[in-house]
Amino acid sequence: MRDTADILRLENLQVHFPIQGGLFDRVLGRPSGAVRAVDGIDLTIGRGEIVALVGESGSGKTTVGRVITKLAQPTGGNLLFDGRDMSSERGASPLRPYRRRVQMIFQDAYQALNPRHTVFDIVAEPLRSLRLVENDAQLTERVSEALTGAGLNPPGDFFARFPHELSGGQRQRVVIAGALAVKPELIVADEPVSMLDVSIRAQILQVLVDLRDKHNMALLFITHDLPLAWLIADRIAVLYLGKLVEIGSADDITYNPRHPYTVALLNATPQIGGDADRGKLPALQGEVPSAARVPKGCRFHPRCPLAFDRCRQEEPPANEVGPRHMSACWLAK
Amino acid sequence: MTNSFQNKAPLLEVDRLSVDYGLKGNSLRAIDGVSFVLRAGEAVALVGESGSGKTTTAMAIAGLLSPNARVSEGVVRYRGERLPIDDDAAMRPHRWSETSVVFQGAMNALNPVHRIVKQIAEPCMLKLGMSRAEATARAKELLELVGIPADRGAAYPHELSGGMRQRVMIAMALACRPSIIIGDEPTTALDVITQAQILKLLGELRSQLNLALILITHDLSVVAECCDRVMIMYSGRIVEDGTVAEIFADPKHPYTKLLIDSIPNPANGKKMIRPIPGDPPNLVNRPSGCAFHPRCPSAMAVCTTEVPSLDKFGQGRVACHLHQSLQNKVTVHA
């Protein structure tokens, strides 16, 4: 039976980056302010659960991933892992047990594989640095297991290869194998397939879903692609300018969206057989505003086709709109 | 359904084009006998996996092949006239003014130290012989055309978002008033909202300037909304060609079917991950016969030995023995 207790809980989590005001600003005593990359989010991930975090570029997705994996420090709120508050833990050795349990697959890891390291060394690196193996035989066994888990078969064929001797999809699987080798309980995968061909994409998704099914691993899957989120995730959380504007089951978000921003994302998604009933709302104009200048009231109001007076003054709270379905919009009741 | 472009005179004809790349004494066939016709104002998508030859096809048409490339067979005609695509000097007057390209990942290729208005004005001076003042005025006009206020022209590339930089690249591609624009994965690095905005812009420019568009992508869902026709490439060859409606409703080639099935589509409610089995082809040892046969669920004996030709089928074309045998039977009995 699957243990469904939460493995991760974010409570009002914030990551504000200070803006380094220039000399000029300091002389004039101007406030230097902050980039509010993550601006108070509440989210839980259950053991064995796949949650997709969706939003435009600049909405704060990567920063959420970095703070969960302790590559960025929260400036407010709590990060609880397996019931324990990790918000203020710092430093390599106190964090070592945490890094064994939580791994991140990076957005740009595809290019970031060290070209001079073999596949074996790339996958062995976290096992060595986290001291998870006692001898070479164990190391080889764990690396083989991880490569197989990521669909690189037979693993021995890949040990001595360098990244340039692999196809794009194989390279991405090496990155995944590096995260798997550690046998984490939670993986944060940042746009792991967005640059890949659809055919390879499906192979990688299958690997991630198998890990959940076989090892009850939890996954935070970061993407801007809603149909992809719908395909892989149990729940979807929609992020806009550092705040979650809607959370619900993958089906609720896809078939019954209750926030105008979610609707805009769905409308913008190209679709096969595509002239379905679209265009209920006009297409979104412009881009996500800078996180250094978060609009007053509802942060989506400057781009929202349904905005009215109240939206420009007061920030809407998270409203319950159904079972485990939340929307932060004045119109969602 | 008939294609409304079918009775117009061809703007571009690509006829049995093959391109080889020389690599350390070896040569590698990147595209193999590619043939198609493009008519004025038509939007055609070129879809295929990484390495299938999409960019090579585009570069050949635009006369921008890399120095180690060789046109080993075939011709490209523009308005009926043969283009000297393998002759760098002879090709010079044709480049950018007939066919122009928005490159894959190009938005990161803008020069970081020059203001964008200057970078757009440059080709106007070089290719159209404009004075600096005229070229600057033209550059501002082009910025407005792609939806950037002219006064933003003073910005440097790093001050613009990815979507804005891609608009700048489109403005540069339009500088010499081409009649064909090739977009090579113009939206792959962008998020969905920005992608929708760029595709909409390309559509508007197309009707406003009567441009023909070749959209290169590995994402079939992108073409559903902005192209008239799709050509599917596999291992350097076109394997299917048809109207968007036909391809989605009734794909003929097994590869096209698998490609369509591998796209998540909430509209059909089927939550299933369906990878295409096997590995993408490698050109160094391209499989014999139909290059797709090692991955094809319908492969037959003949598929391993004979290359299926791209024959007319219904409104479109398909290269697959399944359909050829069908057609042959039809002719035998006729």
Ligand SMILES: Nc1ncnc2c1ncn2[C@@H]1O[C@H](COP(=O)(O)OP(=O)(O)OP(=O)(O)O)[C@@H](O)[C@H]1O
């Ligand atoms: N300058 C070159 N020298 C040698 N080989 C090349 C060169 N350019 C491309 N190739 C090879 O030719 C084949 C086709 O490449 P092309 O760039 O046309 O593919 P593509 O369909 O555009 O792929 P992608 O989707 O990855 O951009 C590939 O196998 C590629 O490695």
Ligand SMILES: Nc1ncnc2c1ncn2[C@@H]1O[C@H](COP(=O)(O)OP(=O)(O)O)[C@@H](O)[C@H]1O
């Ligand atoms: N180290 C940093 N310093 C200042 N601002 C940052 C930093 N990292 C991210 N940001 C800003 O935070 C916001 C969210 O960025 P990011 O998390 O990368 O978004 P996404 O992954 O959704 O594209 C953006 O406005 C970005 O510019």
Ligand code: SF4
């Ligand atoms: S609160 Fe107002 S501005 Fe915000 S999403 Fe709802 S309607 Fe739009």
Ligand code: SF4
């Ligand atoms: S020719 Fe044969 S192998 Fe190729 S796609 Fe058709 S059935 Fe499959």
Ligand SMILES: [Mg+2]
């Ligand atoms: Mg990101």
Ligand SMILES: [Mg+2]
């Ligand atoms: Mg390419």
